[in-house]
Amino acid sequence: MFDACPVMEPSQVSDESRVLVIYTGGTIGMLVGQHGYVPEPYFLTETLRSQTRFHDPLQDSLFSNAGSVQGFRQWSSSSGRSSPLTSNTPDALPTPPTHQPTLLVRSARFIGDPSALAPNQSEMKDRPTCVQVADKVFEAYLPSLVTPRTTIAGKTKRIRYAILEWNPLLDSSNIEIEDWIRISTEIELNYHYDAFVILHGTDTMCYTSSALSFLLEDLGKTVIITGAQIPLSQLRNDAVDNLMGALTIAGRYIIPECCLYFNHTLFRGNRVSKTSSFDLSAFSSPNFPSLVDVGIDIVVNWNNVLRQASLQKFRAHKAMSPNVATLRLFPGITAATVRAFLMPPVRGVVLETFGAGNAPQRSDLMLALKEACDRGIIVVAISQCSKGSISDAYETGRTLMQAGVVSGGDMTPECALTKLGYLLSKNELSPGEVRNLIATPLRGELSRPLGSTGEFSDESLAKLRGVVSRFIQLSQPKPILPHITISSDSAGTTARNAAAAWSETAAEISSTEAALLPFLTHLAVARDDLDSLQFCIDADDYANVQSAKGNNMGTSVPGGVINCLDPASDRTPLHVAALNGAARCAHKLLDSGALVHCRDNLGHTSLYYAARQGHMEVVQTLLQAGARLGGIDIEGGYAALAVRAAKNIGDKHCLEIWKQTGLQA
Template sequence: MEPRQPADEARVLVIYTGGTIGMLVSSRGYIPEPYFLTDTLRSQKRFHDPLQDSLFSNAASVEGYREWSTSGKSSPISPDKVTAAGTSLLVRSSRPVGRTSTLSPSIFSQIENLLEQPECMKIADGIYETRLPSLVTPRSVVPGLGHTKCIRYAILEWSPLLDSSNMEMHDWIRIAGEIELNYSLFDAFVVLHGTDTMSYTSSALSFLLEDLGKTVILTGAQIPLSQLRNDAVDNLLGALSIAGNYIIPECSLYFNHTLYRGNRVSKASSYDLNAFHSPNFPPLVNVGIDIVVNWNDVLRQTSLRRFKAYKDMSPHVANLRLFPGMTGTTARAFLAPPTRGIVLETFGAGNASQRPDFLVALKEACDCGVVIVAISQCAKGSVSGDYETGRTLIQAGVVPGGDMTPECALTKLSYLLAKPELTPTQVRSLISLPLRGELTPPVSSLPAAPSSDDVDLQGLLSQFVRLSSARKADIPQIVIGEEAQDAAAPWSRTAAERASTEAALLPFLVHLAVARDDIEGLEFCLASGTGSFTASGISEGAGEVIVPGGIVNCLDAGSGRSPLHVAVLNGNTRCVEKLLESGALVHLRDALGHTALYYAARQGHAGIVDILVSAGANLGGMENEAGYVGLAVQNAVRAGNEAVVEIWRRAGTNVMG
């Protein structure tokens, strides 16, 4: 059964690797139980409401609840209806999927409404394809966005399930590979993982997932879902809600109502529900009464390259934590072959012992090609060159690692050393640069922030009149200043009032500019959007999120289209290129559920199709399954229009299918 309205449904793949979240108590302590998690979620209507008739789907208003509670639908529904209301989702994996006789059955495995074991087919070496039964959340109002949406998700469960302490580098690569295999089939990804090494995995994935354009969230639990009192429900439901409703093109970690950048976190507590902290970078999302996305801190993809998963990491790396009195002999034991990289956890702001034998050991290793990265043992702070005891490390060849966490520094070093084209010198250079927002650049290397007076209201209103005028000639000059005050009553305004005015005008202006292919107007809007105009649309501290993703991704209230949609529909190639360079999200869908790539192909804009595809765009599973793409291709084939067929092929459609 296909979705009724694809635009109202997000598709998320949950990759379940193991961890506390799905464990049960045994005589040996907590152990993972195969299929327990999937069966449990299917039985809970907050996670699975295929007929949209649960309390959660009908409690948006008093009237709706009263109508539902007296309709008779509040009584339990039969298992056959639950099964019939479900739909399976195509999922690809690097290993066979499905229940096997070698695994002990879950305590829920005898429930009538469980679907049969899916058929798994090998379609290539190391690639398997199956259709997994999906779960669907109740339809709910999206905080800050206003529309209702349900999230349909499938759970790709590993066999065997792993305690996170058993995670290794090849497991990180496996997760990255499975995200790549399913990248065009799902809108977002959630990885369920144990907490002990989750920060290592989230850091590693942030580097392995190159040119990521979709949301990837890791989460887990301190208390398993099998326990009455747990944090598993909040963590999983929160991760699903963010993944299904917001495009945050990063690898992130969600825990205890907070979404962090994945390569900025460390596990801080083994017993608190607030288990993770990010001391040197603010959260990306704070979940309270409202879901507040800090869009100014979200990475924007401007590389114009397609997503791919890098599938190699060097195992010849290690962490070396300094201690008072460490000798050169101890250091040499760590630095001996086959070691290629060391994360040196130094004292304070990057200081170390000045023992000659110790410093000589470091210099000899650096001269032999070993890459040594210095980070601080302090949870908060950065490595600097303010002290002589830190500068001697740099003189020995040690590279400052800024404010990277130990987990991030280790996985970044492993990732870079696995690239055969990079020399040790190039690796040292890249270590100190933020590749995925993993470290804070030195203040001297940051571009100067535009002053709040760089783009004033006078220029904004002048652009408004120019762009909205039917004729480009005779544009009146608007002046707000002393001259205007002489002729009329003075207009005094606060910074918040000015920001509110800008927030109201800029989304309209940017859509108008791209519709007219007005590069000058578009550049003005983008410059204004990075100045005093914040991504939240109002000056700092004012609250409500108005423009998620920044002005470059602002949505038209009626159509749900982004500036990229508008530029594509009008065939304005220059604006498409400028928007992509400025961080436009190629995977955004409008109110009809369509991406910019779909419109480019439908309108026959071959050049724009090529640009979008090279920037990572793809035709999603919903567009294919709803039949829009197939119908367009069939019509072109019947009409003998080879040019149109070729455009759809270039957009990624299998025209022979």
């Protein structure tokens, strides 16, 4: 069954996305107390409610009416309101409606226990009424906040969000493993939201973002962690930009990763370290480029966004081993120190080595490490340098590997520690399997070694000819005409001389391929042509590899051809598979990283179209991958209308399909 939500008109929800903000604490919501900055319950929520850039339910603020000179003047003069430039009377803020739509939020702990607050604080506000629905699980209907409508890249949208505020709020230095489990559990309990923003202190933000990247398994939605160096209570702060930027990205783009947003940049969460305690640019990702750069334009670097198989439903892993630690090598470190450090209950150690993975070559030190590895202790070597990776270029590094130490590549210390704790919490894994997985990128946390860059060759042109050939083949009306091949003739004259003068430069071949591949992908899926779809995936992967090598051949399609949008409808290939019952291609798309939660410009998901068209096999595949109905599919009444129509005509097959999606007749 579906979660209860307020009923809205389709026009209200088709241009809205829903984001859950989990407020754990941190500088962003603090006030100045007697002993410095301290968190204050309700302050952040009430501050955002009072600022029209964060909350404008009536769409009657300056932000909502300043899209043009004419709109601003009309708003300024309406209802007796004078322009603030010509009036001595301050412009009053619009009165919020008496009834705010509420959003269902589930918490892994009791939220809103007034007894946890001091008496004078508990009388300030009425806490939301919480109902226990399971052991340590509570739910409440929280008032929603909604941003003004804004237009980005030609698309107008507003973001409706609810704030789940922890009680008590935590300074990030007090965050522990159980808090990481709580965050991941609350995301799982509220997975009906489109995206998630986590407000967190900056001191341990990198540990949390790294831990969540592993705990959130088969993640298909955007999760962004952010905070501030200067709290929102101060006139000059970075809190507004960080929170608004995180909300905007979360509400507009599906980036299926745990990310960290700070100072106009979205990073992969397990690639980041805090590098400054006083700069507003407090975080850096030395070994991996940014995912999104926010300037005058919002630029999503789609080739950097993680794309993984999505055939499994999202789930939160709810365990992490506490018996891990970090040991930093230093000149003169003794074997006795190392042995004491590696004693039980320690099961895994991140060893911060010199340079590219070097360590002192004393036999007693190597023996201490080898004895620990032989006992099943997992020792992971990373570099003390912020930039660079472990290598076996030096003999002093190879001896570590011979002792049983496993390379951590270019992982950050925060990532290596949390990944080790995550893997050691999986009791089904042997020490050997843990060692193998440490060196394997699970969430894009370490870089794969690249091969030689090579020079541009005829291979690229041959691939382009294959793309054109496939495009011509699939463009023919059924029945498909004989296969057309573009190739060289005996005289060495290629088919392009008979048709068009193709330039052989890498840039022009790349742009031609990028223009054709999305259309070819949609055609292949519409016909459930698995062979042609595989061709497109291989061609796109090749282009991305060449881009990584510096050959400038990467496509600019968001998420690659797997998630390329039809320009007229914003439908992905998965939408096309759902509409046409292309079960084989649907399975292949999901296995290649298709985003199951994407909506077209009508607000519909692939699951809605597959169910409406009666394609049982596609529906089952999508449900297995974690698809669910929501948004306009439910709140707009479209799914309910389809169920009523099927019931009226006695279509049992259709009713069974809708029942499998969770919708009862």
